[in-house]
Amino acid sequence: MSKRVVVIGGGVIGLSVAARCASRGHRVTLVDATPRTRGSSLGNAGMIVPSHLVPLAAPGMVAMGIKWMANPESPFYIKPRFSLDLLRWGYRFWRASNPAQVRRAAPVLRDLHLASRAAYAELADAGENLGLVKNGLLMLCKSPEVFHEEVETAQTACRLGLNAKILDAAQAASLEPGIEMDIHGAIHYAEDCHLDPRRYVESREQALLAAGGQLVYDARATDWRVRGRTIEALLTTAGEIVGDQYVLAGGAWSPELARRLGLRLPLQAGKGYSVTHPHPVQTPQICAILVEARVAVTPLGGALRFGGTMEIAGMDERINSRRVQGILKSIPNYYPAFSVGDFAGIEPWQGLRPCSPDGLPYLGRTRVADNLLVATGHAMMGLSLAPVTGQIIAALVDREPSPIDLELLSPDRFG
Ligand SMILES: Cc1cc2nc3c(=O)[nH]c(=O)nc-3n(C[C@H](O)[C@H](O)[C@H](O)COP(=O)(O)OP(=O)(O)OC[C@H]3O[C@@H](n4cnc5c(N)ncnc54)[C@H](O)[C@@H]3O)c2cc1C
Structure with missing residues (x-):
């Protein structure tokens, strides 16, 4: 039976949920607070x-975070401030950063990512132009110590059925002919791939609209109208x-x-x-992570994107140029053909x-309301x-079982 589904949030998650629900015949309205920035x-x-x-919550992360706190260009930073929410979050992060939790989470994450990868491939096979490139991911390591840690992770990945190859510098170079790389070694994960996120977001908007859904931009959801355990309406700045x-x-x-619920x-x-960078001096073909620097490198057609930094500093959307510098300075360490000056003038x-706090998403129903799903x-x-x-969310809307076990992902797990 067709239901009225209201989705709050027009980022990649809200749009994916909305498009899926609409493709199942539901009448979907997606609301976003911004004109079209997509979070x-x-x-x-x-x-x-x-x-x-x-x-993210893994053994060693807390110690590494503390070590990096003093460096204004480091890739991980928690801004010290008095906030009960931050204190509670930090405590839970610390509690979750243990090998047993990682062992429990790994197969769930594997299943989620592989199912998503298959869904992306299906969309691309159906003619969606997402810029999907299925040639893996390289974890590029400069130091022997970090390479050794990555080899251990790769061995775990292989035990969980993934295809991870351990490469010395020459073997890695043979996968990227013409690209200068200054590294000790690399891991190649064959199942990983990359695409242009803008194209995916736009394709989901089009899919939603084509299936009769509605996009309401520039409308901030402020509260709910609730009767008993049922949400009767979403209150927004547009009504x-x-x-x-x-x-x-x-x-x-x-x-x-x-919290309002x-x-x-x-x-x-x-x-x-x-x-x-729209015209980089060299363009690798395989996306990569510069492991020590925690920087992601993605070819997007002829352009090349570098992304990184995890700054826990509240809902502050300002750009901290020192951290951006940290990203840029790391690039020539791995790709010597680049220099920081190449990026002058790029916003x-x-x-x-x-x-x-445990690095896992919140997915599924919650006990606070009968008709609320969290994603x-x-x-x-x-x-x-x-x-x-x-x-998953579209299946739950139709009261079907989730295709993936959601026990570890319950939105009520910290309630
Ligand atoms: C530098 C960087 C690189 C990354 N690289 C990768 C990557 O390679 N692979 C990957 O998987 N992930 C990557 N990520 C993470 C990924 O971008 C996020 O996990 C993802 O975008 C989250 O999507 P979302 O839809 O949950 O949230 P958002 O994209 O933030 O969207 C949330 C939306 O909800 C709207 N909203 C919020 N509250 C309200 C309200 N009250 N009323 C109305 N609207 C509201 C906001 O306006 C926003 O548009 C990266 C992130 C960063 C920052």
Whole structure:
């Protein structure tokens, strides 16, 4: 039966959910507070990453974060400030950063990423021009110590059924002919791929509209009208919107609306930056991560995007040029043909990643309301997990079982 589905958030997650629900015959309205900025979804690195089996909350991350705090150009930073939410989030992050949690999370993340990858490939096969390139991802390591750690992760990935190849510098160079690389070694993850996130976002908007859905931009959701355990309407700056099912996909902004329903959704915004060079001196063909620098490198047609930094500094959307410099300075260390001066005059982009304390998304129903679904908290993996998130939420709207076990992902897990 066709339902009225109201989706809050026009980022890559909200759009994927909305387009999926509309393709199943539901009457979908998507609301976004901004004219058309699509949250943190346009300028990201566009990587689809089954290789990312280890959530952000992993052993060693707390110590590394503390070490990096003093460096204004470091890739990870928590701005010290008094906030109970931040303190609670930090405590939960610390609790989740243990090997047992990583072992539990890894197969779930693998299944989610692989299902999403298959969905992307289906869209591309059906003629959607997403710029999808299925040639893997290279983890480029400069130091033998870090390479050794990456080899261990690759071995875990292989045990979980992924295709990860350990390469010395010469073998890595043979995969990227004509590209100068100064590295100790690399891991090649064959299942990973990349696309142009803008094209994907636009394709979902078109799919939603073609299936009869409605996009309401420039309308901020402020509250709910609730009777008992049922949401009767969403209150927005453009008036009330009435639905049968509501999906909260507001990215890093989600906790405020969740709190109004009594749902505690611990999230911190993890700010990141990207810089896209339209005519780089060299263009690698395979997307890569500069491991020590935590910088993602993505070829987008003839252009090349560099993205990085995880700055936990509240809902602050200003650009911190020192951290952007940190990204740029790392590039020649791996690709000596580049220099920082190549990027003069290029405007950086920023986005706020919605980061849960255990590094896993919030997906599914919640006990606070019978007709609310939550789809947020994807942190560094929102683009990668967008299509499978759409599939899962659309199945739940139709009261079908989720294609993936959601136990670890419950929005009530910190309630
Ligand atoms: C530098 C960088 C590189 C990245 N690279 C990758 C990558 O390679 N692969 C990958 O998988 N992920 C990557 N990510 C992460 C990815 O971009 C995010 O996980 C993803 O964009 C989150 O999508 P979202 O839809 O949940 O949130 P957003 O894209 O932030 O969208 C949320 C939307 O909700 C709207 N909204 C919020 N509250 C309200 C309200 N009350 N009323 C109305 N509208 C509201 C906002 O306006 C916003 O448009 C990267 C992120 C960054 C910053």
